[in-house]
Amino acid sequence: MEKFTQHTGVGVPLRRSNVDTDQIIPAVYLKRVTRTGFEDGLFSAWRNDPAFVLNQAPYATGSVLVAGPDFGTGSSREHAVWALKDYGFKAVLSSRFADIFRGNSGKQGLLAAQLAQEDIELIWKILETTPGTEVTVDLVNKQVRCADVTVPLQVDDYTRWRLMEGLDDIGLTLQHEGDIAEFEEHRASWRPRTLPAKHLPKVEVKAARAAGVPVEIGRPLPQN
Template sequence: MEKFTVHTGTAVPLRRSDVDTDQIIPARFCVSSSRTGHADALFADWRDDPSFVLNRPAHRGATVLVAGNDFGTGSSREYAVWALQDYGFRAVIAPRYGDIFRGNSLLNGLLTVVVPQETVDRLWELTEADPAVGVTVDLERLEVRCAGLTQPFELDEAVRARLLSGDDLISATLRHEAAIAAYERDRRPALPVTR
């Protein structure tokens, strides 16, 4: 997993709330087990509309998504996270997320930042007025910054440490491989053995 420390990029102002995972990536596109190759399916049903924000040339190459309340509700599909990442998004900023989506995001290295609705409204205004304005998501300082706006956010410290180091759950566990091996070697012989 790629480390996340501080990221600055342009943003897509997605002025929609209650975006479920089937809107993020419709089920008909969830057919391969690969984590890649899903960028074209991201918001596929909405991208048929030429005025949809992702179709606007000014927002091409954006790496931060600023969404409305209850982003990622619905099913537990990891494809929603994979599609966002495959498109190029490194962070999503919203007031509230579907719990399973947020968990999947943080496990897969997509930073989901929770900020007040007022901050989202201001970010929408700033990024619509100037699509080239940079939005900084600073995991080291736990801040979102944009054009004079500074908004602190919170994140579980264990999750934050994992994202900062670039560890997924497996690599984080493997950091303790020697201690695990020592425990298995030294444990009482009467206990059950796993093979």
């Protein structure tokens, strides 16, 4: 994971509360098998609206999303975080995040930073008055700076440390591989293993057919 200490980029004011993960990216995009390329799904229901903030030239290159409260509620789909990252966002600022969204963000190097709602309002005003204004998110000093405004940001110490060191969870956990191996040595032998596979005898499963009439496998299908 890339280290995150400080980022400066165009701020995007998203004046909406309760933006759930279905709004961030609809379920139809969940059938994809890639982790990238989700930018077209981001806020897809709103992107057809010319008035939507990302459709306005000064904001289109934005990388700091300044959102209303309760951002990222709903399903656990990590695709929401991927879509934001793929579009180019490095940080999301809000006064309240859904737990799972915040967790998924931290694992993907997207900073979900909590600000007081009045500070969000302050930044919204600057970004709307002077579109294209840059916002600096400073994780080292736990500050957000925008024009002449400097406000504090909140992020839990563990996530902050991980982001600043650029450590992904897997890398961190693998530092303790010795502990894992030792734990495994003492696991009780009754605990299950999926391999080698054990199961009841293999039995043929017949395919169900439309109209509720089961048809034997191998019988020729009706031609249309």
